[in-house]
Amino acid sequence: MFEISPAEWTAILLSLRVAVVATLVATPFGIALAWLLARREFWGKSILDALVHLPLVLPPVVTGYLLLLTFGRRGLVGAWLADNLGIVFAFRWTGAALACGIMSFPLLVRPIRLSIEAIDRRLEQASSTLGAAPWQVFATVTLPLALPGVLAGMVLGFAKAIGEFGATITFVSNIPGETQTISSAIYSLIQTPDGDTAAGRLVLISIVIAMGALIASEWFARRATKRLHGN
């Protein structure tokens, strides 16, 4: 029961790689967007906010299909990227990372935004009277105080990315060794006659990863509160 086969290892490691890359690349964008939504008033803010949350409510297959239309070989962006920069997303693990990054983006942004909104703006004022330019205020006060929220967002985003299925399989299919993540491996296994045991193993592993991520996220949230009280 607990012998993990090489094919299963491949899927697990690919899932981890996809989720790590998706989370790391999405985080700077997530921080920028969270700051924008928390601190700035501008035209179209509610549209931007809705757009960020769209992957949460849209059927994943729709998101995947839209990604295929945009970033596929013949897609507007996809063709340009392939011809000019040699970056290909279609049917590659990078495409899986892109799909996971977009699907997990709302979960990444939300805790960061909440933690930025919770920061006492008077601390930022104090910082500016001490000579800090706006970017220094952000780097030395806003970001450090929001850090536990950033980490919580990263953990949640990671957990979502590692479990992503619908958008990924629609966009980059289910190719073992290239785009077959834990989720799509489970999907294939439960469709084969004696895949139950192997599927069970992968199910167990995904539960462990998801639980670990949620516990870590809870721990970061508690640290955040402590940090804001300056103890």
Place this chain on the structure above:
Amino acid sequence: MLRVDVTKQLGEFSLEAAFESQGRVTGLFGASGAGKTSLINMIAGLLRPDRGVIALDGETLDDTSKGIHVPPHRRRIGYVFQDARLFPHLDVRQNLDYGRRMNRLAVDSSQHNRITDLLDIGPLLDRRPGQLSGGERQRVALGRALLSKPRLLLLDEPLGSLDEGRKEEILPYLVRLRDEGIPMVYVSHDAAELRQLATQIVMLKRGRVTALGGVKVLT
């Protein structure tokens, strides 16, 4: 020399204040709601006047007719808030060093030692703000503002959140600071406090300056 001549509408409240101060310690006196905090927030650059001019030692900081507004971080004006506002994620030492780092000033350990001695905060250096008493917090905030080497120090009711005993504890430090010669604008609604500290008084009532002069205008 500080020159202020500004108007600002804040909801129902209108602030229209003009004064010049040569004094080392300008006491801004008035009841709560008189517009004292709004006025020094404008001097600090945290609030923009609707109309008017603010100038310090001949340098224009605000001039709405010319579209001039120097942002707070370029004014070199220190600010001690009523609620200290120490950075909770930094210890006392890092809080004190913050202004020096932001302004990219050279390490000046003699200045650092002088100010930690003056304010008796040497023993607190490794603590976090959450582990300080109200009076200690206020002394650290004073030290933090001073170590950014400001050319003017604004103090907004620095004793306001402290009980009587704590006030008596901080007041001597403020007197020492005044005698150091750094120009200050000191906001208070407590005439006794200002009599001890101020060299010149600006009296503010419902957004208007009602009296200017030496401490005797407080009577």
